[in-house]
Amino acid sequence: MPLDNKHFLLCIKKDVINGVYSPNPLDHHMGYFLSKGIEGWLFIYPCYYTRGNILSLQKVTSTEITPLVNIPVVPLLGRYNKILELVILIYAKFKLIPRDVYVLVEDYTHVLLMCLFKIVGLVKTVHFHLRYYSPNAESLAGRIHLFFLSSAIYCASLVTAPTKRLLSQLDSLKLSSPAFHLPNAVPVEVFNKYKVSKSQRVTNQLVCVVSSVSSKYKLLDLLSAFNKLTKEVETAQLTIIGNTTADTHYYREVKEYIRVHDLKHLVHFTGFLETEKALSYIAHCWAAVALYNKTFDELVYTDAKKLREYAALGIPFITDAVTETSSELDSFNAGIVVTDLSELYIKMKEILGKTSLYDSLSSGCDAWAEQNDLYRIMDSILINTNK
Structure with a gap:
C-alpha cells in the first residue's frame, strides 16, 4: 500500500443548503482513505460565513461518523470566523489527532498551520490540493494573499492541482516538493x-x-x-x-x-x-x-x-x-x-x-x-x- 500513514485529517469547504451539506470535489477522498483501512477526522468549514453554516469536526471510521464539534458561524464576525477554524484545528491536533496523520487541505491558512505542526513533528504529511493560483496581484491585499498562498505551496509535503493549466503554473515555481495533476475524479466503484x-x-x-x-x-x-x-x-x-x-x-x-x-x-x-x-x-x-x-x-x-x-x-x-x-x-x-x-x-x-x-x-x-x-x-x- 503506497499510503503508510495510520490516520487522516480531511479539511473541506461545504455550505449548508436546505439543511444538507453542499458537495465538494474532495468528498470522495474520505472513501479513498477508508478503503485503505485508515480512519480519521473530517473538518468541515463554510465557503461563506452566513447564517445556517457551521464549523464541524467529525470522527470517521469505516462503520460510523461521530460528531465531535458543531459550532454555528457568526455572520457578524465575517472573515474573523477563520480564527475560530484555526482554534478548532489546534484543539483537534493536540487533543485527538496522533502524529502519523495524513492531512489533505484546500485552504492555505490551514496548510500553513499544519506545516508548523509538521516542522515540530506533530504531523507526518501535508497535502495541499490547490484549486486556483494566479501570480498576478495588483492590490496590496492581493499581494498579501499571494505571499501566504505561495508560502503554503512551498511548505506543503505534496501539492496537487485539478487541471494541467494550473499544474503548469506550479511547475514555474520550481517547488522542492512534488506537484501532481489530481482532477476532480470520482470513484467508479x-x-x-x-x-x-x-x-x-x-x-x-x-x-x-x-x-x-x-x-x-x-x-x-x-x-x-x-x-x-x-x-x-x-x-x-x-x-x-x-x-x-x-x-x-x-x-x-x-x-x-x-x-x-x-x-x-x-x-x-x-x-x-x-x-x-x-x-x-x-x-x-x-x-x-x-x-x-x-x-x-x-x-x-x-x-x-x-x-x-x-x-x-x-x-x-x-x-x-x-x-x-x-x-x-x-x-x-x-x-x-x-x-x-x-x-x-x-x-x-x-x-x-x-x-x-x-x-x-x-x-x-x-x-x-x-x-x-x-x-x-x-x-x-x-x-x-x-x-
Missing part, C-alpha cells in the same frame, strides 16, 4: 451503485446539474437551444438540478424566459438535492448538458466534476470547450463538445435520436471514467511521491 441500464433511463429526458442557477452556467443559452429542440422533438424534457436562491435576479430571468416561450410543462427545477438523490436522478436521465461561462476564472481553471460524474454513470453528455476537462473527451469519444452554441440544439437532437451515436458515447463514458478513477489516480500519486 461508488458510482456503479447508482448506475442503471439504458432501458431504465427516461427517453428524451435531459438533465443539467449546477451548483446554483446563475449566469456561470449559461442557462439562458441552454434554454434557447432547448426551445428550438422542442419544435422538433416534442417529447423532450429538461430538468435543472441546483440551488435556486443564490442568484435570485438571474433565476427570475430564467423563469421569465420559460414563461414567455411556454416551456413551463417541459422545464423542471428540483432545487438543491443531496448527493445521493442527485446521482440517482441523473442516472435515470437520457443525457446531460453542461455549459460554462468563460468570464468566470474559477470555471476556466478548475476541473469540471459534473462531466466526470455523468461519465461515471454512463450518461452521454454535451458540453462546451470552456473547461480543460472538455479537451479529454475526444480521445475517448466520451461526450460531444460544441464550439458554437448555435450547434447546441442540433447536437441535443442527435444525442436523443441517433441510437448508434448514443451507444458509442455511453461506451466512451465508461472508458473515460475507468481511466480517471479517483482511487487509481490517488494510488499513482502516492506511489510516485514515496519513491
Whole structure:
C-alpha cells in the first residue's frame, strides 16, 4: 500500500443548503482513505460565513461518523470566523489527532498551520490540493494573499492541482516538493451503485446539474437551444438540478424566459438535492448538458466534476470547450463538445435520436471514467511521491 500513514485529517469547504451539506470535489477522498483501512477526522468549514453554516469536526471510521464539534458561524464576525477554524484545528491536533496523520487541505491558512505542526513533528504529511493560483496581484491585499498562498505551496509535503493549466503554473515555481495533476475524479466503484441500464433511463429526458442557477452556467443559452429542440422533438424534457436562491435576479430571468416561450410543462427545477438523490436522478436521465461561462476564472481553471460524474454513470453528455476537462473527451469519444452554441440544439437532437451515436458515447463514458478513477489516480500519486 503506497499510503503508510495510520490516520487522516480531511479539511473541506461545504455550505449548508436546505439543511444538507453542499458537495465538494474532495468528498470522495474520505472513501479513498477508508478503503485503505485508515480512519480519521473530517473538518468541515463554510465557503461563506452566513447564517445556517457551521464549523464541524467529525470522527470517521469505516462503520460510523461521530460528531465531535458543531459550532454555528457568526455572520457578524465575517472573515474573523477563520480564527475560530484555526482554534478548532489546534484543539483537534493536540487533543485527538496522533502524529502519523495524513492531512489533505484546500485552504492555505490551514496548510500553513499544519506545516508548523509538521516542522515540530506533530504531523507526518501535508497535502495541499490547490484549486486556483494566479501570480498576478495588483492590490496590496492581493499581494498579501499571494505571499501566504505561495508560502503554503512551498511548505506543503505534496501539492496537487485539478487541471494541467494550473499544474503548469506550479511547475514555474520550481517547488522542492512534488506537484501532481489530481482532477476532480470520482470513484467508479461508488458510482456503479447508482448506475442503471439504458432501458431504465427516461427517453428524451435531459438533465443539467449546477451548483446554483446563475449566469456561470449559461442557462439562458441552454434554454434557447432547448426551445428550438422542442419544435422538433416534442417529447423532450429538461430538468435543472441546483440551488435556486443564490442568484435570485438571474433565476427570475430564467423563469421569465420559460414563461414567455411556454416551456413551463417541459422545464423542471428540483432545487438543491443531496448527493445521493442527485446521482440517482441523473442516472435515470437520457443525457446531460453542461455549459460554462468563460468570464468566470474559477470555471476556466478548475476541473469540471459534473462531466466526470455523468461519465461515471454512463450518461452521454454535451458540453462546451470552456473547461480543460472538455479537451479529454475526444480521445475517448466520451461526450460531444460544441464550439458554437448555435450547434447546441442540433447536437441535443442527435444525442436523443441517433441510437448508434448514443451507444458509442455511453461506451466512451465508461472508458473515460475507468481511466480517471479517483482511487487509481490517488494510488499513482502516492506511489510516485514515496519513491
